[in-house]
Amino acid sequence: MSVRTIGVVMNGVTGRMGYRQHLVRSVLAINEQGGVTLSDGSRVTLRPVLVGRNADKLARIAAAHGIPDHTTDLDAALADDGNLIYFDAQVTSARVKAVLKAVDAGKHVYAEKPTAESVQEAVALAQAAAAKGVKNGVVQDKLFLPGLLKLKRLVDGGFFGRILSVRGEFGYWVFEGDWQEAQRPSWNYRAEDGGGIVLDMFPHWHYVMENLFGRVTSVYAHATTHIPERVDERGERYAATADDAAYGIFELEGGVVAQINSSWTVRVNRDELVEFQVDGTHGSAVAGLRDCRAQHRAATPKPVWNPDLPVTARFRDDWQTVPDNAEFDNGFKIQWELYVRHVLEDAPFPYDFASGARGVQLAELGLRSSAEGRRIEVPQL
Numbered sequence: 001m002s003v004r005t006i007g008v009v010m011n012g013v014t015g016r017m018g019y020r021q022h023l024v025r026s027v028l029a030i031n032e033q034g035g036v037t038l039s040d041g042s043r044v045t046l047r048p049v050l051v052g053r054n055a056d057k058l059a060r061i062a063a064a065h066g067i068p069d070h071t072t073d074l075d076a077a078l079a080d081d082g083n084l085i086y087f088d089a090q091v092t093s094a095r096v097k098a099v100l101k102a103v104d105a106g107k108h109v110y111a112e113k114p115t116a117e118s119v120q121e122a123v124a125l126a127q128a129a130a131a132k133g134v135k136n137g138v139v140q141d142k143l144f145l146p147g148l149l150k151l152k153r154l155v156d157g158g159f160f161g162r163i164l165s166v167r168g169e170f171g172y173w174v175f176e177g178d179w180q181e182a183q184r185p186s187w188n189y190r191a192e193d194g195g196g197i198v199l200d201m202f203p204h205w206h207y208v209m210e211n212l213f214g215r216v217t218s219v220y221a222h223a224t225t226h227i228p229e230r231v232d233e234r235g236e237r238y239a240a241t242a243d244d245a246a247y248g249i250f251e252l253e254g255g256v257v258a259q260i261n262s263s264w265t266v267r268v269n270r271d272e273l274v275e276f277q278v279d280g281t282h283g284s285a286v287a288g289l290r291d292c293r294a295q296h297r298a299a300t301p302k303p304v305w306n307p308d309l310p311v312t313a314r315f316r317d318d319w320q321t322v323p324d325n326a327e328f329d330n331g332f333k334i335q336w337e338l339y340v341r342h343v344l345e346d347a348p349f350p351y352d353f354a355s356g357a358r359g360v361q362l363a364e365l366g367l368r369s370s371a372e373g374r375r376i377e378v379p380q381l
């Protein structure tokens with residue numbers, strides 16, 4: 001069977017996500033396995049063209065991985081007809097301008113989330129891509145996590161009966177940067193640079209809720225900045241102007257209530273950095289990044305509230321591990337393969353800019369809810 005190669009312009013590969021998840025774990029990993037297999041059995045490999053602001057950093061990455069093409073000139077990369085796809089993992093604030101440029105050049109576009117900083121821009125992006133007729137996609141990696149795939153299997157198999165509520169707990173302590181280096185880039189803590197946990201995480205929660213449990217119809221959020229000052233990559237103090245924790249309540253179609261805490265100012269006392277507990281009339285489950293445990297109604301213990309007695313029941317022992325029943329690949333890579341097949345043979349890809357815009361909408365309404373101290377309906381875009 002034939003092997004074809006297509007050029008993929010990758011902007012933002014010096015960053016955390018662009019380098020590790022998208023270049024190394026997705027594009028290069030796809031090539032190592034022999035490419036993406038299309039439905040006719042033929043294969044397609046990807047020729048990354050690294051784009052960024054810093055020529056030296058790009059050259060180092062290119063050399064380390066034997067990549068011939070790298071440039072600081074985005075226009076030149078977009079002018080090359082051999083480059084079919086533009087991918088963007090830049091800081092959020094730089095995204096819209098570059099993606100619009102790529103759309104204008106007739107490239108198919110794939111981008112990290114959030115697709116934009118405002119719903120207006122996110123919708124404009126979706127409209128521009130549709131008007132130009134280019135395939136568009138947004139990264140929704142959490143859907144491909146083993147834990148969430150197993151949770152989805154329980155939903156699809158009718159395990160829960162009627163789903164009542166979802167409780168999500170996401171977060172970990174991000175060091176302030178003074179006595180221990182921060183483990184996330186400082187722009188995340190500056191609102192003026194596109195930072196903030198609501199804009200970062202609500203788009204994720206949006207597609208998780210929409211894909212697993214139903215459309216989000218309202219949001220009430222309390223966002224706050226618990227740590228007002230941090231120390232940046234150069235060791236300099238800066239004002240943390242963006243929210244670093246958000247406590248959200250979402251209503252979903254069908255009456256499901258989802259309550260999700262997101263925080264970079266919480267110490268982990270959980271099995272995983274994110275966990276969702278789903279309670280339904282017939283059963284409950286707790287899913288993390290990798291694991292999923294379930295408890296059926298027939299195996300539900302009957303706790304009785306009595307603070308006068310010591311707790312003897314080991315509640316967590318009453319849960320059953322949901323088996324893998326499959327091999328799970330890297331979620332970013334799976335989504336890249338789906339996107340390439342979408343571009344080349346119109347395979348289904350529901351993770352488009354319109355769904356990205358709905359995620360940005362939830363972030364924007366979440367911030368407004370917090371500022372105004374009230375619950376806000378989420379209109380259909």
Ligand SMILES: NC(=O)c1ccc[n+]([C@@H]2O[C@H](COP(=O)([O-])OP(=O)(O)OC[C@H]3O[C@@H](n4cnc5c(N)ncnc54)[C@H](O)[C@@H]3O)[C@@H](O)[C@H]2O)c1
Binds near residue numbers: 015052091094113
């Ligand atoms: N899917 C996920 O799970 C996930 C996780 C983290 C971040 N993200 C998203 O990925 C994007 C990149 O995040 P990251 O954590 O990799 O950030 P990062 O700071 O590590 O990387 C940012 C990249 O953008 C480039 N850049 C372009 N213009 C810039 C500017 N004006 N200022 C600073 N850098 C600029 C940098 O050179 C770098 O290559 C963000 O939009 C973020 O929301 C997604």
